[in-house]
Amino acid sequence: xxxxxxxxxxxxxxxxxxxxxxxxxxxxxxxxxxxxxxxxxxxxxxxxxxxxxxxxxxxxxxxxxxxxxxxxxxxxxxxxxxxxxxxxxxxxxxxxxxxxxxxxxxxxxxxxxxxxxxxxxxxxxxxxxx
Amino acid sequence: xxxxxxxxxxxxxxxxxxxxxxxxxxxxxxxxxxxxxxxxxxxxxxxxxxxxxxxxxxxxxxxxxxxxxxxxxxxx
Numbered sequence: 001x002x003x004x005x006x007x008x009x010x011x012x013x014x015x016x017x018x019x020x021x022x023x024x025x026x027x028x029x030x031x032x033x034x035x036x037x038x039x040x041x042x043x044x045x046x047x048x049x050x051x052x053x054x055x056x057x058x059x060x061x062x063x064x065x066x067x068x069x070x071x072x073x074x075x076x077x078x079x080x081x082x083x084x085x086x087x088x089x090x091x092x093x094x095x096x097x098x099x100x101x102x103x104x105x106x107x108x109x110x111x112x113x114x115x116x117x118x119x120x121x122x123x124x125x126x127x128x129x130x
Numbered sequence: 131x132x133x134x135x136x137x138x139x140x141x142x143x144x145x146x147x148x149x150x151x152x153x154x155x156x157x158x159x160x161x162x163x164x165x166x167x168x169x170x171x172x173x174x175x176x177x178x179x180x181x182x183x184x185x186x187x188x189x190x191x192x193x194x195x196x197x198x199x200x201x202x203x204x205x206x
Binding site: 023026030031068069070076083 | 141142143144145146148149152153156176180183184
């Protein structure tokens with residue numbers, strides 16, 4: 001159903017899960033759905049400025065993603081924002097543990113967000129967890 | 131005057147060709163046709179679904195030597 005809000009919760013730092021999360025977020029966003037992405041745990045370090053789209057992978061698909069011309073997950077998240085208005089929120093707890101401030105994260109991320117706000121935002125939408 | 135533009139997504143994988151189509155749609159006029167070239171069969175299946183979902187016109191899909199040609203008309 002076009003228009004339904006979805007929240008993509010990304011806690012894994014592995015390539016396959018980051019890739020799948022970025023695919024869901026980008027296609028949903030460009031299909032007219034309101035998309036929120038919550039980046040926490042091992043996912044967040046990939047969004048510190050200077051971090052590349054390199055990530056440890058879980059299995060053979062990760063090797064193939066790297067070897068073939070699959071769109072990089074960070075590029076897909078940026079397209080979700082630019083083409084579909086998605087919003088990416090860094091987890092405030094993960095930022096505290098990592099000891100990074102907003103200025104050290106990619107400029108396209110929104111403000112630090114905690115679980116209370118996240119739960120409020122997603123109460124009328126779907127939640128996808130990676 | 132409407133025109134047909136080629137969107138070359140050959141060699142990329144889902145959702146790469148779709149994203150390239152969306153960028154091209156933003157720079158097109160209503161009534162223009164866009165022909166996406168894709169070597170990714172998943173995109174050949176998924177792009178028509180996206181087109182119907184968001185309300186553009188899906189014109190046709192053909193396959194030639196492993197390249198899918200998906201034609202879309204911009205309606206809004």
